[in-house]
Amino acid sequence: MPAILEHTNFTVSDPAATAAWMEKLFGWHIRWQGDAMAGGHTVHVGTDDQYLALYTPGTPANEATSSYNRVAGLNHIAVVVDDLDGTEDAIKAHGFKTGNHANYEPGRRFYFHDDDGIEYEVVAYD
Template identity: 40%
Template sequence: MRLEHANVAVSDVDAVAAFLVDAFPDFRVRGGGSKANGERWLHVGTDETYVALEEAPLVDRPARELYGREPGLNHLAFEVDDVDALRERLIAAGHLDSTIPNDHPHRRRVYFHDPTGLDWEFVQYLSDRADERHDYDLA
């Protein structure tokens, strides 16, 4: 089993697509178009996995607080081979590092906001052992 794609509503499909390509140089825009109401969509990823971005117009209400008490997506997390290289790429491209303090002997995590304010997590595992990778007492 694997996650084939995630579908995320965003206020700026082009900005989020550029963020994902900055994070993952092997990502590309696989396709795109417009929905019946004229709002745009893009599929950004590889031949095997992608993120579907759907344009969602901003509405006149307060933005949802990430990690707050309102239901909704807080972040998507991607496993990467080299979290330091990813961090360097995203900082060099001007993206906002939102990494919360975290220290674990068997995994390293960084977080970044995309240009629309969504949070994305990237994790590098330092162990092949499931009991070490998924040890939550050391976090």
């Protein structure tokens, strides 16, 4: 059996706020939250089997360079949905701007950035 991705941990400015829009837009739930390393806080949000660990340190440092131009940068996070158009409508209603739409074999996709500048790909397979 191949390995299964259980979670990804990345840094955001406000884990609770990020988890809240993920719950609303992606239908996920908070699995756990609590104190984390370096005086930080973490929220685990996702499904029963997979999740994102949203971490904020006690004293955040702001890195302004593009993740696509540095080694070990997070370029984007992709989620698969059944209803691409409905999900895009909800994302726009939340105030995020979508773009970079594409049809490709075997599906369709678009991208958006959250308030922290993290890029998300939303894809639906035919």
